[in-house]
Amino acid sequence: MEARPMTEIQQVLWELRMDYIGHPYYVSGNAILHALGHHLDPETHAAVSASHGVFVPGQFGAFPEEHTQSGIRPYLGSGLPEVEAYDDLFLQREALHPWLLDTRARDALNTHDLRVHGGHPTLAHETIMGRREDQRKQQQTTKWYVHAYLHANDPTVLPLGEDVLEGLQFGGKRNYGYGEVELKDTQMVSLDELDYSRLEDAETYLVELVTPFVLESEYPNAHDQDVPWWWKEDRRNLREREEKVLMQREVYNLQTVDHGQVVAYEDDRPVETAKSGILRVGSHSKYGFGELRVKPVEPCSNQCQDSEKNPKVTE
């Protein structure tokens, strides 16, 4: 029987209930799979792939221009908004979280408060701002969330039930209760039913690495990868970084192209690349590596519209 193409992903949003000691950029897909392993039978577990979990502040926000929805929403970071188009998928997958409101101290709300435990920097599970002895009521608490999604090569596996997604812990010192999360929201999204017209309408594109792309791995039988040919020639300037992945209690080193970088895209199949970028490319894609976003290049970017729209202010 021919395998049915995998077209659905399950988005998951967890609320951090306790400080997190672990990888400070994200909860790796490997860590999420590892935590799910305690709740799933081996066959189901083997069928599931997980994205990296991105840290999201539970805050007010305004939908970005490219989103299918518009307007300001309270606590945009603490729920899963509807997904109708390709760009909607990325609302909570950028560390910068451009949807945060300018009318609040957005950089303070979006950076992790740090505590030190056992000599390690630890991400606080909430940020408390504006507290003063005499104005206790004015304080604002921002909770942190972890946004991830799952997919499976067997269409009968998803969605995973809430009982499976509840009661997980990520990161180190789990015996002491660190990294405990509570399931906040989950929803299924069909990739084939998304609107890709914003990509189809453009002529030139950029590719942004949402998570690191694995070039080399110490893990047995993980074949080394080349940077995909359709990343234009400036790939020689790509910054690399070493990552570690823990499998069966062994630590393996990975050489990666560091995430957050942007390269020109030189192929004529942006929608296909976009779809494969959601399910990730390269070795270790099952564990969250190699997620990429295709961005159409517009004649005038959002930023330059922004500065034209707004008069210059000197104080």
Add this chain to the structure above:
Amino acid sequence: MSDVMLIAFRHDAHKFTGESHEDASEEFAGVPVNQSVPEGADSDAAALSRPQHKQEQTVPTHNDHYRLSLLTGETAYDPGEFSRATIESEVADLIGVEDAQMVHERWLTSDVAAAFNESVYHPYTSLKYHTLLVAALLDNYLDGNEFADLRLIVDPPGEVVPFRTVFDGDRFAFRIDAEDGDRPSARLGSRPWRSWASAWNRLTAHPLDTDHHKYDMTLDANLRRMQSWSTALQYVEDYAEWRPDR
């Protein structure tokens, strides 16, 4: 040239003294202050660090020019340390000299400038780094470099390029310039906007050990989350002071 650069370092003296922009004195400690910076360098630097539309208070419990720390959440205000006389004397040392290169070097190491924000509405921004950015932009513009030519460049520590170095720490320095001379760098973009994380993400190499050191990785993770340039540069400085492992 030197006189023009002095205007950049002295243009926001009113923020130290708490005067409003409109009522700011023309002189402080015997030197002219609070003059407009030519070439639009002040408004371009402001656009790098704070929203340029409606001005409103973003932290309801904080409405003065003392900076709030992004690292600790605390105000830099300390009644013991910040008497009016102390501030006046430290600010006089900072801006009251006629040698513009020396003034630049004083700003790079100034603690008093780091205790103030560039806007009461955005208390996490830093007057120190705003002023250094104004000077770097102005010097580039006077040299004929346009904003779109400019790059964030990583230099070795202590390698101070007059007016263009905007940060100098124990491990690395940052400079705004048009030529990177094969140092790690990234373009600032076509127009001034709050793009710190975007420039940081596109650097061809990060000056941190993000392969092995948790504290460097955590700093990097937070630097990828910030838009404001002056807030981010100040965070790099504060983080180096705070690190318990050094």
